[in-house]
Amino acid sequence: MADWDYSEFWNETLKQIRTELGEQDYTMWFSSLSYLRAGEREIFVAVPSQFFQDKFSERYKASVERTLRELTGKDLAVKLELRQKKEGPEETVSEPPPNRVGTKAAEGGNQAQAAAAAAPKKKDRHPQLRDDYTFDRYVIGENNKVSANAAMGIAKNPGKAYNPLFLYGGVGLGKTHLIQAIGNYIHQNSGNKIIYITAEDFLNEFVDALAEGKMTKENKMSSFKNKFRRVDVLLIDDIHIIEGKSSLQEELFYTFDSLYNAKKQMVFTCDRPASELKKTTERLVSRLKMGFNIDISPPDFETRCAILKSKVPELEVPVPDEVISLISKNVSTNIRDLEGAMTTLVKFSAMMETPITVEFAQQRLKDVFASPQQGNISVESIQRAVADYFSLSLADLTRKKRTKKLVIARQIAMYISRKITDYSTIELGQYFGGRDHATVLYSCQKMEEAMLLDPNLDAMVQKIERTIKENNTKS
Ligand code: ADP
Ligand code: MG
Numbered sequence: 001m002a003d004w005d006y007s008e009f010w011n012e013t014l015k016q017i018r019t020e021l022g023e024q025d026y027t028m029w030f031s032s033l034s035y036l037r038a039g040e041r042e043i044f045v046a047v048p049s050q051f052f053q054d055k056f057s058e059r060y061k062a063s064v065e066r067t068l069r070e071l072t073g074k075d076l077a078v079k080l081e082l083r084q085k086k087e088g089p090e091e092t093v094s095e096p097p098p099n100r101v102g103t104k105a106a107e108g109g110n111q112a113q114a115a116a117a118a119a120p121k122k123k124d125r126h127p128q129l130r131d132d133y134t135f136d137r138y139v140i141g142e143n144n145k146v147s148a149n150a151a152m153g154i155a156k157n158p159g160k161a162y163n164p165l166f167l168y169g170g171v172g173l174g175k176t177h178l179i180q181a182i183g184n185y186i187h188q189n190s191g192n193k194i195i196y197i198t199a200e201d202f203l204n205e206f207v208d209a210l211a212e213g214k215m216t217k218e219n220k221m222s223s224f225k226n227k228f229r230r231v232d233v234l235l236i237d238d239i240h241i242i243e244g245k246s247s248l249q250e251e252l253f254y255t256f257d258s259l260y261n262a263k264k265q266m267v268f269t270c271d272r273p274a275s276e277l278k279k280t281t282e283r284l285v286s287r288l289k290m291g292f293n294i295d296i297s298p299p300d301f302e303t304r305c306a307i308l309k310s311k312v313p314e315l316e317v318p319v320p321d322e323v324i325s326l327i328s329k330n331v332s333t334n335i336r337d338l339e340g341a342m343t344t345l346v347k348f349s350a351m352m353e354t355p356i357t358v359e360f361a362q363q364r365l366k367d368v369f370a371s372p373q374q375g376n377i378s379v380e381s382i383q384r385a386v387a388d389y390f391s392l393s394l395a396d397l398t399r400k401k402r403t404k405k406l407v408i409a410r411q412i413a414m415y416i417s418r419k420i421t422d423y424s425t426i427e428l429g430q431y432f433g434g435r436d437h438a439t440v441l442y443s444c445q446k447m448e449e450a451m452l453l454d455p456n457l458d459a460m461v462q463k464i465e466r467t468i469k470e471n472n473t474k475s
Contacts, residue, residue: 004038006068006076010045013067024320028355029060032318036081043068043076046083049316051350053080126187128196133180139310141303144174147294151178154265155185158192158233162292164256164266168273169296170469172334175269178296179235182267192232199241203248229258232265239268239288244279253284260287272466275459295462301422304328304338311339315346323361329422330369341368377472379417379431385468386413398433414440415447416465
């Protein structure tokens with residue numbers, strides 16, 4: 001079959017259809033199509049799924065062929081083919097790839113992204129690591145750009161950049177993804193021996209080694225010790241479970257020293273800063289604090305959209321941008337919840353054979369959007385937590401009175417509200433006794449500056465913020 005090129009006509013057809021259909025339907029039905037090739041009387045076009053193919057044929061194929069006929073003067077049949085799944089991270093052909101770098105963080109993210117893109121995939125996957133937890137699938141935004149770049153720095157120079165890297169943050173914010181991305185990158189690009197383990201499995205292996213040693217009178221502990229002390233890279237996830245477990249802490253302490261002295265890389269993740277680990281020996285905490293401690297905070301709206309967009313090509317159904325915005329606006333707790341909402345929607349859509357529209361999403365996700373776990377932290381709950389912390393009344397925070405304590409408490413409450421809610425400074429002003437937006441903005445800036453200069457203040461604000469989030473998940 002001779003090659004025919006109708007791509008110009010195809011593009012023109014799409015333009016006309018876009019004008020006729022309007023943006024929403026066009027995005028839903030046409031943005032995921034891609035022109036593949038053509039014969040004399042046919043054009044082959046890739047579609048994302050069987051479901052899509054059936055529905056598209058029913059609804060739009062005839063009118064697309066009509067437009068093509070008007071443009072070319074020929075009867076051209078549109079032949080739909082299922083898009084072949086590519087290995088590894090995918091991108092649709094017809095659209096630019098989703099923004100994997102939150103725009104705000106474009107600068108910080110580029111280095112990690114470029115290096116990740118350059119990394120060739122050659123080896124088999126590492127047995128303990130998920131092969132989809134890679135840097136190129138990690139969207140970078142304001143909330144995680146420092147941690148992502150630190151992680152990339154370590155991946156490129158294990159043992160030489162910072163040791164240990166200590167990543168902390170709440171659930172579902174991407175700690176496991178990032179620590180495993182470090183492992184995957186090193187695994188793909190070097191012969192380094194890597195162990196990834198959750199602290200819980202580390203504990204279990206430790207307890208088993210102790211018990212077996214007692215039973216068989218063999219020294220099982222030495223093989224346990226050797227296992228963890230003879231690696232080049234040790235990645236321990238969810239280290240907070242060591243709290244209160246003194247023999248485990250002791251074991252970890254010696255493992256740490258042995259690896260540290262041999263300049264072997266360690267990375268830990270934790271749900272809180274090392275300084276807030278309770279019932280943990282001072283000497284271990286000080287080790288954990290030695291390298292680079294960095295937090296991952298919840299993503300802002302823009303980054304939430306970018307994350308969801310990056311997942312769309314894997315879903316095999318088109319998800320319009322408006323739906324992505326809707327989910328991102330309503331689910332602000334963490335990325336696991338964000339992904340969960342989109343997966344739920346996709347399942348409903350397949351089950352009911354209905355394409356995903358804003359109305360459909362609103363209908364299907366109304367319980368998810370209404371559930372208290374889904375963020376939407378109220379300004380009142382922030383004010384209450386701050387007032388409790390300073391032993392003030394709620395009303396104190398909105399009054400005009402100015403004692404030093406009141407001013408600080410108010411500024412902290414405003415700063416946290418601006419950071420973790422989607423309210424504008426104008427709206428926040430209303431919550432704080434009718435102050436204008438410039439005052440809110442000024443207070444937030446002041447607080448940011450003060451936190452930079454005063455680590456104690458920074459720690460205090462973080463602590464209050466965590467309490468607020470914990471209260472919110474409990475309620
Ligand atoms: P944590 O370990 O902090 O609880 P995870 O690493 O398990 O969180 O992340 C939860 C889900 O969100 C995972 O599916 C992960 O791939 C996804 N995720 C987290 N952060 C990002 C990100 N920045 N970009 C893309 N996906 C992310
Ligand atoms: Mg995790």
